[in-house]
Amino acid sequence: MDGHEFLAERFEENRSRLKAVAYRMLGSTSEAEDAVQEAWIRLGRCDDRAIENLGGWLTTVVGRVCLDMLRSRRSRREEPLGTGAPEETAPGPELGGRPEADPEQQALMADSVGLAMLVVLETLDPAERLAFVLHDMFAVPFDEIAGVVDRTPAAARQLASRARRRVQGADPVADPDLARKREVVNAFLAAARDGEFEALLTVLDPDVVVRSDIGAGGAGAGAPELVRGAAAVARQAMMFAPFARSSRRALVGGEPAVIATGEGHRFSVMIFTVARDRIVEMSVIRDPSHLPGLDLAVLDD
Known part of the structure; x- marks a missing residue:
């Protein structure tokens, strides 16, 4: 040889x-x-x-x-x-x-x-992502990571720490208001998953608004999609039941959210605004280019 x-x-x-x-x-x-x-x-x-x-x-x-x-x-x-x-x-x-x-x-x-x-x-900065992946997933020492990101070992440790907080999320139990909001979101997902129209109406505000960053035709299809009213939103939610079945709970900027996946690894990030125990607004992100800079963290269910 x-x-x-x-x-x-x-x-x-x-x-x-x-x-x-x-x-x-x-x-x-x-x-x-x-x-x-x-x-x-x-x-x-x-x-x-x-x-x-x-x-x-x-x-x-x-x-x-x-x-x-x-x-x-x-x-x-x-x-x-x-x-x-x-x-x-x-x-x-x-x-x-x-x-x-x-x-x-x-x-x-x-x-x-x-x-x-x-x-x-x-959603992480490239240097944060590298520090977290190399250290937390592959046990690479910070002395070696520092050379890759052109920073000191202490700075590399801080990069990984910031990324870790984003990935692990916060403890929702410490915030009773957030815990209640998550209960409302969970009820919405359960109703969507089971196709229960009336149950969806009970957790949706009558004037609920859903904003999506991509129109119904997909990327490049035109203006963002906007749906108003509990009945219209409930009907749409029932159409996307497969996404509800594979969803993961998350936080975006401290608000309840879910990452939902469907066939072919399509995904959406849905952010909920809850007031008076009703969902009053949902923002749906389907375009991956909108992810960087998003304060998003996955929660342990």
Whole structure:
């Protein structure tokens, strides 16, 4: 076995971990594969004999590549969570990978990070996302993370801490008013899930308004959608029962919200305004480009 084959073999030993890191950073399997491939290219350009810890070196390189991709994506306002499931890309034969994709491995990777988590990660600053993913999910020391984000270890720790608070959410029990609002939202979701029209009317204000950032025709379909009145909103809620069945509770700016998913990994973030034990307004976000900067956190149900 020559030096190139030996290096390729060692790289393949790290491939699954590298792609898992990149997937959590980018939320796209094809982009994750691109990041891993770039790490292989950079490895081929350096003196691998000077690398003491290949796994750590590769993780750092993948982190830097993903950070650059996230910053570039944000500057172009492009997000990968639009429509359809992430595409899969098979490992290239030049790395010793099999020519066909491994559906079981891809499915396991996708299942390990729920869409709700990916939606929250999309709201984080790229540096916060990297610090949280590398430290909390892959136990990379802050000394190493600091070099990736060009900050001190203490600053890297603060990045991860801020991200952790966003991801974990707040304790709703400490706020009785918020707890009551969540009860109203839960009643709405239960009624929508079971198709109970009259039960929906009991938790909706007669003049309730639903605002969606994308019209009924989808992205680019025109002006935002607006629905008024309890009866109209209840009828619409019954049409989207599958989303209610797969929803995750969340907070947005301290208000109750849900992240709902449907077939093909489509998603929506629904924010509820509750007053006098009735839902008076709902804001529905379906466009992933509206996620950055959103103060969103998933709650443990």
